[in-house]
Amino acid sequence: SAIATLQELVDSLTERVETLEQLHVPVITLLGEAQISFSMSSGDYIDAGATADDLDDGDLTEQIVIVNGVDVLSPDTYFVTYNVTDSDGNEAEEVIRSITVIDDIAPIITLTGDSAITLELGGEYIEAGASAIDNVDGDLTNDILTTGSVNSNTAGTYTISYDVSDSSGNAANTVTRTVTVNAASSASGFTNDNVTDAINVFTWLTFVIVP
Numbered sequence: 527s528a529i530a531t532l533q534e535l536v537d538s539l540t541e542r543v544e545t546l547e548q549l550h551v552p553v554i555t556l557l558g559e560a561q562i563s564f565s566m567s568s569g570d571y572i573d574a575g576a577t578a579d580d581l582d583d584g585d586l587t588e589q590i591v592i593v594n595g596v597d598v599l600s601p602d603t604y605f606v607t608y609n610v611t612d613s614d615g616n617e618a619e620e621v622i623r624s625i626t627v628i629d630d631i632a633p634i635i636t637l638t639g640d641s642a643i644t645l646e647l648g649g650e651y652i653e654a655g656a657s658a659i660d661n662v663d664g665d666l667t668n669d670i671l672t673t674g675s676v677n678s679n680t681a682g683t684y685t686i687s688y689d690v691s692d693s694s695g696n697a698a699n700t701v702t703r704t705v706t707v708n709a710a711s712s713a714s715g716f717t718n719d720n721v722t723d724a725i726n727v728f729t730w731l732t733f734v735i736v737p
Contacts, residue, residue: 633660
């Protein structure tokens with residue numbers, strides 16, 4: 527009968543739909559960008575995740591298996607993978623996000639000794655140096671560039687500068703040391719200028735008093 531034929535058609539279509547649902551694989555959709563540049567100074571990397579949908583099972587987001595091997599302490603390119611399988615055993619096409627960790631943290635220079643030193647004229651200046659440490663490269667002390675000099679035979683203020691950069695090109699804040707060389711003084715505490723003034727006064731008094 528017509529009813530029986532119609533029922534057979536409905537059953538056939540139902541079977542086909544069920545077959546399509548069984549063969550249909552889940553689809554994973556990334557949240558956020560597929561390629562990310564991440565600065566180390568930003569702290570911890572928090573992945574934006576993904577969603578998954580299946581024709582038969584519906585929302586499979588909670589079943590996504592995420593493998594995240596990002597190490598924010600080491601500059602490199604890392605990959606986060608997303609996979610999911612539906613109740614029929616159909617595996618979604620793997621989705622991948624790449625994260626490039628960028629070192630944007632500069633080294634830190636630490637002075638050895640005082641940042642301000644005072645010398646007497648002719649005294650010996652001994653350079654104490656400095657040390658430098660970097661979050662990735664480690665000890666950069668031997669790479670420090672020291673500029674400036676001290677002439678302890680000439681009174682004045684001198685500046686010694688210390689600079690260094692890491693392998694990523696991050697430059698440390700320049701650190702300086704100030705060295706002040708004082709003018710010579712006599713045993714009585716008079717400076718050269720004081721002695722000169724005294725001689726001038728004595729000469730004037732001699733000229734006035736002696737006929």
